[in-house]
Amino acid sequence: MIILARNFKAIxxxxxxxxxxxxxxxxxxxxxxxxxxxxxxxxVYVGFDPTADSLHVGNLIPxxxxxxxxxxxxxxxxxxxxxxxxxxxxxxxSQERNLLDTTQIEYNLNAQKExxxxxxxxxEGDSKAELVNNYDWFKDISLLEFIRGxxxxxxxxxxxxxxxxxxxxxxxxxxxxxTYQLIQxxxxxxxxxxxxxxxxxxxxxxxxxxxxxxxxxxxxxxxEAYALTCPLMTKADGGKFGKTESGTIWxxxxxxxxxxxxxxxxxxxxxxxxxxxxxxxxxxxxEIEKLEKEHSEAPxxxxxxxxxxxxxxxxxxxxxxxxxxxxxxxxxFGKSTNxxxxxxxxETFLGVFKGVNxxxxxxxxxxxxxxxxxxxxxxxxxxxxxGEARRNLQQNAISLNKEKVSEELVVGDSHLLNNKFLxxxxxxKNYFVVKITD
Numbered sequence: 001m002i003i004l005a006r007n008f009k010a011i012x013x014x015x016x017x018x019x020x021x022x023x024x025x026x027x028x029x030x031x032x033x034x035x036x037x038x039x040x041x042x043x044v045y046v047g048f049d050p051t052a053d054s055l056h057v058g059n060l061i062p063x064x065x066x067x068x069x070x071x072x073x074x075x076x077x078x079x080x081x082x083x084x085x086x087x088x089x090x091x092x093x094s095q096e097r098n099l100l101d102t103t104q105i106e107y108n109l110n111a112q113k114e115x116x117x118x119x120x121x122x123x124e125g126d127s128k129a130e131l132v133n134n135y136d137w138f139k140d141i142s143l144l145e146f147i148r149g150x151x152x153x154x155x156x157x158x159x160x161x162x163x164x165x166x167x168x169x170x171x172x173x174x175x176x177x178x179t180y181q182l183i184q185x186x187x188x189x190x191x192x193x194x195x196x197x198x199x200x201x202x203x204x205x206x207x208x209x210x211x212x213x214x215x216x217x218x219x220x221x222x223x224e225a226y227a228l229t230c231p232l233m234t235k236a237d238g239g240k241f242g243k244t245e246s247g248t249i250w251x252x253x254x255x256x257x258x259x260x261x262x263x264x265x266x267x268x269x270x271x272x273x274x275x276x277x278x279x280x281x282x283x284x285x286x287e288i289e290k291l292e293k294e295h296s297e298a299p300x301x302x303x304x305x306x307x308x309x310x311x312x313x314x315x316x317x318x319x320x321x322x323x324x325x326x327x328x329x330x331x332x333f334g335k336s337t338n339x340x341x342x343x344x345x346x347e348t349f350l351g352v353f354k355g356v357n358x359x360x361x362x363x364x365x366x367x368x369x370x371x372x373x374x375x376x377x378x379x380x381x382x383x384x385x386x387g388e389a390r391r392n393l394q395q396n397a398i399s400l401n402k403e404k405v406s407e408e409l410v411v412g413d414s415h416l417l418n419n420k421f422l423x424x425x426x427x428x429k430n431y432f433v434v435k436i437t438d
Contacts, residue, residue, distance in 0.1 A: 016072040017228075022285060023278040025065065025230045027204040030214065033226040036198065037074065041126065044069045044199040045077035045191055047084070047134075047184065047206075053111040054252035057242040057264070060280050061230055063119050065201045066129070067282070070120060075127050077197055078116050080109045082135030084183055109133060115251050118316065130195075134187050150186050153219040154212065163208055181212045188213030192222050199226045233279065236271035246354065251316055257351035258317040262325035265309035266302075270295070273304045281311045328352045331402070338402045346418040353423070357382075358433040366416075366436055372400065372409040375422075375434070382424050382432040392426060399425040 017034040020026050036042060046062040048055065055063070066076040082105055113131055116122075120129035141149075160166065165173060165181070188210070191197035200210045210227040217225040233241040242249050249264045250256040256264075268276055273295075277288050294303040313322040328348050330336040344352070359380045361370075376382050376389035376398065383389045392398050393407040401415060401423050415422060422434040 014072040016069055019068055025279060027229045027231040028207050030227045033228055036226055041074055042199055043075045043197040044201055045079050045197050046201050047079040047081055050080050050105050050108040053108045054250045054255055055112055055115050057249045062202055067119055070127050073127055076120060076129045077132055079132050079134060080112055082109055082133040083138035137190050153216055154182055181209045184209045185213035185216040189217050189220055189222055192217050192225055201228045204229045204232050236269050257347050258321035259325045259328045259348045259351035262309050262313045265312045266305050268305050273308055277308050324348050341402045353433050356431045356433050358435055360435045360437050363436050363438050367413055369410045369412045372405055372411055373407055375411050380434050397426055
């Protein structure tokens, strides 16, 4: 379908619902949503919780919904909840959440804004994304105004019927969190009235909050509005998506290194990877089906996992980070050289060897030179005795920084990685990191 945009340029409107459907990204949708989207450019929004200074991989699902909306010719709005973040959303939570102060929320908002810019075009065109903060309108509304203007339109019975509230009634829910759905509903009303945003999207657990918004819009005489949610991501093994033994997978490299990020996607199970390719990437149906065929013929090559990990690392971080992750992976799991190890920056090195046993020695000790036998046993504690160190060296079983060494070696400053690490190795998989302290 071709429409004329506000600048009178022709825009081809693609069927957003059709695209999301084949990708398995629709859980619930209000009647008339698809027809509304096909009439012309629509404005759609997704809300983001500012309780952390970084988005995580779970946030990528609603982000990708906005990305697909923008690609289909619609205008995306990303709402960061400066006001709602002061309250806390009870959806999917078993207990009351800690409240943040305005200073912390403002810091988190600014950090999240920068991450959203990696995915959405905020710069130009009729479908350029907009970033809004609900604190900007709630800060000027008094409690009495809100109760009179919005509260009288939604009954307590209606609010208590929502799953997000019903699941909390047994354990208890504060009035603060009980009001969350009404406040989020007012967000939708404000955006509809002032910016003609007609569709809210989000995860399946947001359905109750979103439909409260569509109902509030109708009852307050602001016209029709629509809702569209995507399934919550689950893992085939029952584990929580986006969680690993080391914790949440964040988009911020300071919280999750690009190497760890790459490994998260690379380690996706065969049952999950096809779902991830459809949900988290813009890879087309033809290429995904080709990857699926390649994988079925040679599953040990993990073609789908490698393509997913490459795409996500390049997209969220950079081409250079992807190249670094490949080198890092080869160090632990494939053939690599001293040059590969030397090429790793400190961040990636620490990510690769996270969890590996470590010890520290002073820089002054190393500057005078240490015999490898002393380093392996007395100084580092990697091996139990000088005799054990000598036997392993004679058996050619010891490597320093991925190079085999003999018992005559004297280790000094010139052997340091990033001027502060030594990597000891016994056999193929027994690693040990020595950190040099000043």
